[in-house]
Amino acid sequence: MYAGSSSQPTDFTLRETSPILGGGQVVGGRVRRSEKPSSIYDLVEPMQFLFVRVVKAHGLPSKDLTGSLDPYVEVKLGNYKGVTKHFEKTQNPEWNTVFTFSKDRMQSSVLEVVVKDKDMVKDDYVGLVRFDLHEIPTRVPPDSPLAPQWYRLEDKKGEKQKGELMLAVWMGTQADEAFSDAWHSDAASPVDSSGPSTHIRSKVYHSPRLWHKTWLWLRKIGFQMCTLRHRLLKIVGPNKDEVLGKTFIPLATVERRADDRVVHSRWFNLQKPNATDIEEPKKDKFASRVHLRVCLDGGYHVLDESTHYSSDLRPTAKQLWKPPIGILELGILNADALTPMKTRNGRGTSDTFCVAKYGQKWVRTRTVTDSLNPKYNEQYTWEVFDPATVLTVGVFDNGQIGERGSNGHRDTKIGKVRIRISTLETDRVYTHSYPLLVLHPSGVKKMGELHLAIRFSCTSMMNMMSLYSRPLLPKMHYKMPLSMVQLDMLRRQAVNIVAARLTRAEPPLRKEVIEYMTDADSHLWSMRRSKANFFRLMSVFNGLLAVWKWFGEVCMWKNPITTVLVHVLFVMLICFPELILPTLFLYMFLIGLWNYRYRPKYPPHMNTRLSCADAVHPDELDEEFDTFPTTRSSDLVRMRYDRLRSVAGRIQTVVGDIASQGERIQALLSWRDPRATVIFMAFCIVAAVVLYAVPFQLLIVMAGLYVMRHPRFRHKIPPVPLNFFRRLPARTDSML
Numbered sequence: 001m002y003a004g005s006s007s008q009p010t011d012f013t014l015r016e017t018s019p020i021l022g023g024g025q026v027v028g029g030r031v032r033r034s035e036k037p038s039s040i041y042d043l044v045e046p047m048q049f050l051f052v053r054v055v056k057a058h059g060l061p062s063k064d065l066t067g068s069l070d071p072y073v074e075v076k077l078g079n080y081k082g083v084t085k086h087f088e089k090t091q092n093p094e095w096n097t098v099f100t101f102s103k104d105r106m107q108s109s110v111l112e113v114v115v116k117d118k119d120m121v122k123d124d125y126v127g128l129v130r131f132d133l134h135e136i137p138t139r140v141p142p143d144s145p146l147a148p149q150w151y152r153l154e155d156k157k158g159e160k161q162k163g164e165l166m167l168a169v170w171m172g173t174q175a176d177e178a179f180s181d182a183w184h185s186d187a188a189s190p191v192d193s194s195g196p197s198t199h200i201r202s203k204v205y206h207s208p209r210l211w212h213k214t215w216l217w218l219r220k221i222g223f224q225m226c227t228l229r230h231r232l233l234k235i236v237g238p239n240k241d242e243v244l245g246k247t248f249i250p251l252a253t254v255e256r257r258a259d260d261r262v263v264h265s266r267w268f269n270l271q272k273p274n275a276t277d278i279e280e281p282k283k284d285k286f287a288s289r290v291h292l293r294v295c296l297d298g299g300y301h302v303l304d305e306s307t308h309y310s311s312d313l314r315p316t317a318k319q320l321w322k323p324p325i326g327i328l329e330l331g332i333l334n335a336d337a338l339t340p341m342k343t344r345n346g347r348g349t350s351d352t353f354c355v356a357k358y359g360q361k362w363v364r365t366r367t368v369t370d371s372l373n374p375k376y377n378e379q380y381t382w383e384v385f386d387p388a389t390v391l392t393v394g395v396f397d398n399g400q401i402g403e404r405g406s407n408g409h410r411d412t413k414i415g416k417v418r419i420r421i422s423t424l425e426t427d428r429v430y431t432h433s434y435p436l437l438v439l440h441p442s443g444v445k446k447m448g449e450l451h452l453a454i455r456f457s458c459t460s461m462m463n464m465m466s467l468y469s470r471p472l473l474p475k476m477h478y479k480m481p482l483s484m485v486q487l488d489m490l491r492r493q494a495v496n497i498v499a500a501r502l503t504r505a506e507p508p509l510r511k512e513v514i515e516y517m518t519d520a521d522s523h524l525w526s527m528r529r530s531k532a533n534f535f536r537l538m539s540v541f542n543g544l545l546a547v548w549k550w551f552g553e554v555c556m557w558k559n560p561i562t563t564v565l566v567h568v569l570f571v572m573l574i575c576f577p578e579l580i581l582p583t584l585f586l587y588m589f590l591i592g593l594w595n596y597r598y599r600p601k602y603p604p605h606m607n608t609r610l611s612c613a614d615a616v617h618p619d620e621l622d623e624e625f626d627t628f629p630t631t632r633s634s635d636l637v638r639m640r641y642d643r644l645r646s647v648a649g650r651i652q653t654v655v656g657d658i659a660s661q662g663e664r665i666q667a668l669l670s671w672r673d674p675r676a677t678v679i680f681m682a683f684c685i686v687a688a689v690v691l692y693a694v695p696f697q698l699l700i701v702m703a704g705l706y707v708m709r710h711p712r713f714r715h716k717i718p719p720v721p722l723n724f725f726r727r728l729p730a731r732t733d734s735m736l
Contacts, residue, residue, distance in 0.1 A: 043331030048103035070118035078107025127153025245270035299476035331453035338448035525645035540662030592669035599671030
């Protein structure tokens with residue numbers, strides 16, 4: 001942790017663990033390899049599953065005179081059973097469905113695969129196949145999939161009868177390629193006769209690539225008043241507009257650009273206000289037109305999450321992307337002691353799943369039902385293009401399972417974890433149990449713990465080090481910058497577009513999940529956050545206050561030996577001014593070297609003391625959880641209240657940004673970002689040598705000439721020191 005950081009209750013802190021993963025046991029961030037060959041799932045605990053693939057049936061016997069039946073298959077193991085869909089009027093159905101049963105929940109030593117005939121009153125028994133679990137083979141990837149075989153059906157007495165069923169049964173792990181699309185016993189309640197649910201499966205999503213649409217009104221013909229958008233309006237009264245015409249522009253016809261070049265302007269035909277599609281104007285009639293310059297800008301990065309927790313900084317246009325600098329691997333192991341989110345059979349329970357977001361890739365684990373200690377053990381991988389990015393992992397209760405609760409069918413948030421990539425050492429495995437802290441109207445509450453395994457592997461150390469000298473955002477953000485109002489508006493639109501796309505996936509990622517993962521409401525006013533940012537700012541100045549206090553003690557001769565040494569050093573620096581800067585940089589290098597012993601051993605996590613969430617006033621929490629706009633009854637109070645919150649929200653942001661700059665200075669030598677500290681220490685030692693070798697007066701002249709250089713020698717791209725500074729981590733990752 002940073003020097004002078006706020007402590008918090010032990011129950012709210014990170015705990016390092018040493019689980020036995022697929023690659024071996026993790027001890028001190030290193031994996032002790034086992035004798036068995038490791039698989040690609042080496043960051044999760046191996047979980048044994050019984051896989052049953054029901055392929056098809058042949059020659060099933062009919063129970064009536066028509067010679068046909070409506071067959072389906074029921075796979076039963078103890079109290080757990082899964083059911084395929086049924087086919088109508090056929091004796092040769094094909095299902096190709098996979099069922100999995102967790103070995104930890106097996107309640108029987110016999111597996112029964114029963115073929116039944118769907119009936120309106122009572123389903124008829126057709127035949128079954130039994131398997132002894134002790135005789136089932138084990139498959140370990142990368143072995144080829146087990147070939148299905150034909151099995152003769154038996155009656156209830158065990159005698160052979162007409163009909164065959166093609167099955168494949170084997171023991172495997174979550175590394176099996178059939179695992180993701182299978183029906184899971186731990187994602188269904190016992191004695192569950194319903195079929196596979198699309199709302200419980202694990203899936204990977206990719207959010208759409210978003211482009212900025214830039215356009216400019218140049219000239220209009222036939223009208224005198226116009227406003228923005230692609231409609232022409234006429235003001236006919238106070239707060240009243242009349243639509244005079246509009247134009248439709250297909251996005252496929254819009255020119256795309258990846259730089260700041262000027263695009264060609266075009267004339268567009270205006271249509272009647274009630275037009276619903278593109279219409280060609282008649283040649284014998286006058287048609288009004290509007291002159292526009294429209295383009296899709298791919299040189300910007302469209303922010304769809306809070307700027308403090310951005311997981312992707314690349315431009316939209318793929319031709320501007322740089323090669324990845326590393327691989328991020330995440331193992332979602334399990335959750336412990338979760339708070340019940342619903343009631344079932346008279347007891348509290350939860351149906352939980354995890355969502356992880358990094359860049360354009362979202363992942364969702366399978367839903368583990370009816371458990372407060374779910375085990376997921378799913379591993380995912382992302383390409384890393386910039387270390388100054390943040391991985392977000394959230395835990396939710398699935399509102400699509402069971403009866404409608406107090407929140408309807410909304411997925412309820414349980415908590416989330418944020419991990420900044422630059423704070424991770426290369427090739428080290430981080431296994432920690434993260435407390436899930438959520439702020440409620442009654443105060444901060446621990447909702448449980450999430451156990452994760454994380455590893456960041458670097459493919460090119462030189463490319464990653466060079467990133468610290470490049471701009472944080474694409475060049476278009478500096479050549480043609482957008483205002484804060486535009487960025488806020490575009491971010492809200494981007495979140496809505498991503499939510500609209502992912503809610504249509506199968507299974508859907510609902511809007512409340514997207515908004516919680518992207519911190520859609522982080523810009524709203526909060527007295528608690530304002531206090532936290534103020535105390536962060538005061539913590540930054542604590543170092544200067546400590547130096548001033550120490551200097552006062554030197555002046556007061558509280559320690560005569562120290563005072564004499566300071567006098568000698570002062571006289572020496574006055575006589576040899578060229579030693580001032582080398583001594584300063586050498587001193588900072590030694591501080592960084594000394595702090596290496598106390599460097600952080602784990603990623604930062606949310607701090608309740610730093611966030612001022614441990615002793616917040618109930619009235620402040622009531623204000624923070626109030627809707628925007630407020631729900632106060634008086635119109636005048638509502639107007640003043642909203643205005644105060646809007647202004648104070650911007651002040652809060654400014655104070656937080658100032659605190660972040662100071663914390664980045666502290667991060668130079670704190671080893672929070674080990675690569676940045678190495679770069680800065682190397683700079684310090686080089687600067688010490690250069691400043692010693694070059695006359696000081698010459699350096700002053702060169703610095704003055706550089707500051708007063710001609711505008712022709714300036715450019716809008718930030719300088720290298722500023723780019724390096726903006727990539728340093730701040731304590732925003734630990735803010736609730």
